[in-house]
Amino acid sequence: MATLRITRLKSGIGAKRNQRETLRTLGLRKIGQTVERPADNPAVRGMVRTVAHLVKVEEVD
DSSP states (O other), rough: OEEEEEEEEEOOOOOHHHHEEEEEEEEEOSOOEEEEEETTOHHHEEEEEEEHTEEEEEEEE
């Protein structure tokens, strides 16, 4: 099963509140931090779409 490797690239300062909360929900607190989440989950894909301009996403096997 594939997973998504999500890396935070930019700050949430100046972003909308829901975007800041989405970063926190994904577990991304610091710039440069990386987390892995399941790729087949629609909730995770929606969160990634919300903060796509602040993160880098890679699909990992």
